[in-house]
Amino acid sequence: MPTQVIVVNGGSSSGKSGIVRCLQAVLPEPWLAAAVDALVDALPAAMRTSDGGIEFAADGAVHVGAEFRRLEAAWMAGVAAMARAGARVVVDDVFLSGSASQERWRTALDGLDVLWVGVRCDGAVAEGRGIARGDRPRGMAAAQAESVHEGVTYDVEVDTTHTESLGCARAIAARVT
Amino acid sequence: MPTQVIVVNGGSSSGKSGIVRCLQAVLPEPWLAAAVDALVDALPAAMRTSDGGIEFAADGAVHVGAEFRRLEAAWMAGVAAMARAGARVVVDDVFLSGSASQERWRTALDGLDVLWVGVRCDGAVAEGRGIARGDRPRGMAAAQAESVHEGVTYDVEVDTTHTESLGCARAIAARVT
Amino acid sequence: MPTQVIVVNGGSSSGKSGIVRCLQAVLPEPWLAAAVDALVDALPAAMRTSDGGIEFAADGAVHVGAEFRRLEAAWMAGVAAMARAGARVVVDDVFLSGSASQERWRTALDGLDVLWVGVRCDGAVAEGRGIARGDRPRGMAAAQAESVHEGVTYDVEVDTTHTESLGCARAIAARVT
Amino acid sequence: MPTQVIVVNGGSSSGKSGIVRCLQAVLPEPWLAAAVDALVDALPAAMRTSDGGIEFAADGAVHVGAEFRRLEAAWMAGVAAMARAGARVVVDDVFLSGSASQERWRTALDGLDVLWVGVRCDGAVAEGRGIARGDRPRGMAAAQAESVHEGVTYDVEVDTTHTESLGCARAIAARVT
Numbered sequence: 266m267p268t269q270v271i272v273v274n275g276g277s278s279s280g281k282s283g284i285v286r287c288l289q290a291v292l293p294e295p296w297l298a299a300a301v302d303a304l305v306d307a308l309p310a311a312m313r314t315s316d317g318g319i320e321f322a323a324d325g326a327v328h329v330g331a332e333f334r335r336l337e338a339a340w341m342a343g344v345a346a347m348a349r350a351g352a353r354v355v356v357d358d359v360f361l362s363g364s365a366s367q368e369r370w371r372t373a374l375d376g377l378d379v380l381w382v383g384v385r386c387d388g389a390v391a392e393g394r395g396i397a398r399g400d401r402p403r404g405m406a407a408a409q410a411e412s413v414h415e416g417v418t419y420d421v422e423v424d425t426t427h428t429e430s431l432g433c434a435r436a437i438a439a440r441v442t
Numbered sequence: 443m444p445t446q447v448i449v450v451n452g453g454s455s456s457g458k459s460g461i462v463r464c465l466q467a468v469l470p471e472p473w474l475a476a477a478v479d480a481l482v483d484a485l486p487a488a489m490r491t492s493d494g495g496i497e498f499a500a501d502g503a504v505h506v507g508a509e510f511r512r513l514e515a516a517w518m519a520g521v522a523a524m525a526r527a528g529a530r531v532v533v534d535d536v537f538l539s540g541s542a543s544q545e546r547w548r549t550a551l552d553g554l555d556v557l558w559v560g561v562r563c564d565g566a567v568a569e570g571r572g573i574a575r576g577d578r579p580r581g582m583a584a585a586q587a588e589s590v591h592e593g594v595t596y597d598v599e600v601d602t603t604h605t606e607s608l609g610c611a612r613a614i615a616a617r618v619t
Numbered sequence: 620m621p622t623q624v625i626v627v628n629g630g631s632s633s634g635k636s637g638i639v640r641c642l643q644a645v646l647p648e649p650w651l652a653a654a655v656d657a658l659v660d661a662l663p664a665a666m667r668t669s670d671g672g673i674e675f676a677a678d679g680a681v682h683v684g685a686e687f688r689r690l691e692a693a694w695m696a697g698v699a700a701m702a703r704a705g706a707r708v709v710v711d712d713v714f715l716s717g718s719a720s721q722e723r724w725r726t727a728l729d730g731l732d733v734l735w736v737g738v739r740c741d742g743a744v745a746e747g748r749g750i751a752r753g754d755r756p757r758g759m760a761a762a763q764a765e766s767v768h769e770g771v772t773y774d775v776e777v778d779t780t781h782t783e784s785l786g787c788a789r790a791i792a793a794r795v796t
Numbered sequence: 797m798p799t800q801v802i803v804v805n806g807g808s809s810s811g812k813s814g815i816v817r818c819l820q821a822v823l824p825e826p827w828l829a830a831a832v833d834a835l836v837d838a839l840p841a842a843m844r845t846s847d848g849g850i851e852f853a854a855d856g857a858v859h860v861g862a863e864f865r866r867l868e869a870a871w872m873a874g875v876a877a878m879a880r881a882g883a884r885v886v887v888d889d890v891f892l893s894g895s896a897s898q899e900r901w902r903t904a905l906d907g908l909d910v911l912w913v914g915v916r917c918d919g920a921v922a923e924g925r926g927i928a929r930g931d932r933p934r935g936m937a938a939a940q941a942e943s944v945h946e947g948v949t950y951d952v953e954v955d956t957t958h959t960e961s962l963g964c965a966r967a968i969a970a971r972v973t
Contacts, residue, residue, distance in 0.1 A: 295485065339527035347516045347520035352517070396961075429928075431927055570641070570783050571784070574784035577841075652839075662828065663820035699877070
């Protein structure tokens with residue numbers, strides 16, 4: 266069965282979004298990107314700073330509330346429906362809850378052919394890349410570098426510490442059927 | 443039955459996105475925004491300049507290909523699934539095909555309680571606002587001002603020519619059940 | 620003597636930037652934009668959240684420190700030099716100190732032919748436009764609507780409450796020599 | 797004499813902007829960024845697509861007209877004035893004319909203490925990074941990788957092919973006096 270969904274998981278500044286854009290460039294068929302960052306942008310502004318929504322603390326921690334989880338679950342159902350309707354979708358997410366995050370996606374994507382991709386990056390390197398981007402709280406990349414992978418299983422893992430986005434994308438694309 | 447989806451249709455620079463953000467601010471429950479602009483951003487870069495994708499011509503015309511239509515249909519199915527999963531969704535779209543665009547949404551949103559909203563704006567005024575934004579091709583706002591409403595039926599219509607986004611949002615919110 | 624610098628002053632969400640882009644579109648000669656927002660973007664990230672730099676408080680207040688003032692003075696000298704070197708420059712600023720801000724510009728632009736422009740907007744309307752933009756702290760537009768004009772004298776004043784950016788720009792352009 | 801201006805030159809997607817942000821983070825004093833990209837954004841929209849202005853061709857070539865050169869010269873004079881007024885400035889430029897570009901800066905910055913920095917990146921690697929960014933024309937990074945350095949002399953050169961932005965910034969910072 267051809268791959269219907271690629272789920273890319275990695276910490277802040279690990280290089281996920283660049284890999285997703287390269288995947289869209291190298292894969293022969295068009296793939297839609299579905300990024301958790303776009304979900305956050307789609308929330309009411311008030312939810313980006315509130316208890317029930319999602320908060321980005323000054324120390325790089327991310328706090329997620331019940332209302333965010335509820336909308337996130339609906340978003341996952343929406344992504345699954347896009348794939349069932351025939352769009353190939355590449356998801357760009359940060360598994361803040363590690364294996365529990367993967368379980369939520371597994372439930373939502375039930376019956377679909379999914380390629381699970383882990384994007385690793387040395388914490389200090391990712392932290393430096395966050396400084397180079399200039400718009401990320403200090404500490405976020407380092408805090409997420411290991412934790413987002415805890416208990417998660419992958420079909421393919423790439424490491425951007427020493428490999429370019431395009432090279433990582435090609436390694437992933439080779440596993441897309 | 444409570445409103446599950448608000449579909450906001452209007453031409454370029456008519457003020458849809460500002461109304462959507464105001465709606466998210468004034469409605470008591472959280473609403474997710476689903477904008478066709480975000481769909482375009484989610485496409486492979488190559489599809490934003492190709493025959494099969496979506497092209498923004500220098501004269502303000504927008505050309506849409508078969509592959510874009512296919513992915514757009516999947517996106518509509520995804521938006522419907524988000525609403526069925528319990529998220530309230532406010533759609534921000536430009537009905538390039540007028541009543542045929544509405545028909546596509548009607549099919550996708552079958553069984554959901556939808557509020558149809560038309561955002562009108564005098565073509566010359568919208569064109570001037572496009573100049574003030576600075577990133578829109580000349581002619582796009584004027585070209586779309588009337589055509590996107592052809593044959594479309596609404597539950598509520600607002601006109602941003604003389605009414606602020608927040609006032610329009612309040613008029614729409616009064617119709618949300 | 621032909622106008623060399625246009626200084627546009629107004630509160631947050633009063634519509635300055637849109638007027639500047641329209642001015643660039645309607646004036647027959649090319650004008651460079653010099654916006655205080657671009658100065659803030661040019662600062663080290665750490666200065667956008669620190670005592671000595673510039674802080675945007677959650678209540679919409681803006682706090683400016685000594686180091687920001689020092690770099691702002693250098694920026695004003697740079698803008699003046701661009702104009703003396705033959706570029707027409709349109710400045711987009713928020714006179715947080717009212718007449719004292721104007722005095723700083725007057726000193727920097729000494730000897731140049733300057734057109735002083737005030738952009739007014741009803742506080743409640745500007746606040747609503749801030750909500751429509753979605754990325755401004757609540758209260759900022761209302762707080763600045765009157766205060767930025769205190770003690771400031773203008774060659775021309777426009778009011779965006781009921782006039783479009785393009786119309787305001789045309790009224791200003793008529794005063795450019 | 798303490799360094800007053802750092803001029804960073806490199807091709808598209810060579811990593812200049814990330815290095816500049818890292819420099820701003822690691823240098824003990826505040827440095828203002830002055831990027832040619834910000835100059836382009838400050839132009840009238842019409843000049844970004846016209847003969848006399850600056851055009852970004854679909855093949856990655858950049859065409860610069862007489863009016864752009866005139867405004868660029870005024871911008872250089874402005875940057876020099878900012879430095880003379882006491883701001884430390886780090887310039888982020890693409891020497892499209894190689895040594896002639898450097899000569900223009902040398903003239904503008906006469907009398908100031910300047911650190912000249914070359915940012916190199918393997919053309920194929922930069923091209924791949926351009927794909928990962930998604931908003932650059934194909935071919936631009938490869939076309940500029942060598943040409944922007946032709947005949948240019950530097951105080952320090954860094955290569956982002958195998959070194960992170962933060963590491964490059966530290967190497968440059970070690971040369972700032």
